[in-house]
Amino acid sequence: MSFEPVELERYARHIVLHEVGGPGQQRLKSAKVLVVGAGGLGSPAILYLAAAGVGTLGVVDDDTVSLSNLQRQVIHTTDRIGRSKIESAGDSVENINPHVDFVGHDVRLDQENIDGILLDYDLVLDGCDNFSTRYLVNEACARAEKPLISAAMGRWEGQISLFDPSSGSPCYRCVFPRRPEDGMVPACAEAGVIGALPGVLGSMMALEAIKEITGAGTGLRGVLLMYDSLGAEFRRMRTSPDPKCPVCAGSGPE
Numbered sequence: 001m002s003f004e005p006v007e008l009e010r011y012a013r014h015i016v017l018h019e020v021g022g023p024g025q026q027r028l029k030s031a032k033v034l035v036v037g038a039g040g041l042g043s044p045a046i047l048y049l050a051a052a053g054v055g056t057l058g059v060v061d062d063d064t065v066s067l068s069n070l071q072r073q074v075i076h077t078t079d080r081i082g083r084s085k086i087e088s089a090g091d092s093v094e095n096i097n098p099h100v101d102f103v104g105h106d107v108r109l110d111q112e113n114i115d116g117i118l119l120d121y122d123l124v125l126d127g128c129d130n131f132s133t134r135y136l137v138n139e140a141c142a143r144a145e146k147p148l149i150s151a152a153m154g155r156w157e158g159q160i161s162l163f164d165p166s167s168g169s170p171c172y173r174c175v176f177p178r179r180p181e182d183g184m185v186p187a188c189a190e191a192g193v194i195g196a197l198p199g200v201l202g203s204m205m206a207l208e209a210i211k212e213i214t215g216a217g218t219g220l221r222g223v224l225l226m227y228d229s230l231g232a233e234f235r236r237m238r239t240s241p242d243p244k245c246p247v248c249a250g251s252g253p254e
């Protein structure tokens, strides 16, 4: 796979980076990344992955753009209110980088469809807004042995990690064994969320994905990074696999 001259110019600031270079940019072009949710976290994640030149970018969402999304979901625009988020995200990706192959999945993920959708991708980013999908995506990624970059947030705080039990690091369920009852943890709609917070965390999701694909630096396997935006503080917490985890026990390398 080679680059056209316009691509070399587009990615010039990556290619001069020692940790990316031409080979890293090739890996980005060959990469197939799935983003779950074109909402607050998905918006910057999708835009930065598209701008970075990820060759195949899949997005799952079955929602439509509404006015109250626009305070933080910057991939969508005022004139797209009422349109499907997949169409809107696809238009934004096309506008920022026509070299990206955008694949829209206008469905709600469930037990029936998730394994088939995951099949085509080698890395998954979860920025969904509910616990059912979050636990479902974790289980499917563990089953398919695909690394999962997962972020979550509410009000002024958020967290991000990379879950990859096939490499010996924990899965989401190891770190969060008890799924909250529906309605116990208020969604952004009830609790509120500061608009730039998903901008920080979603951009970090894209950056960690770029590191994972190119092999640059140290990722977030076994580390939960927490951000308190009111205190302007980051904290790192070490996490380890739960040997009794019902999702991933026994799935690490021998």
Ligand SMILES: [Zn+2]
Binding pocket: 165, 170, 171, 172, 173, 174, 175, 241, 242, 245, 246, 247, 248, 249
């Ligand atoms: Zn686990």
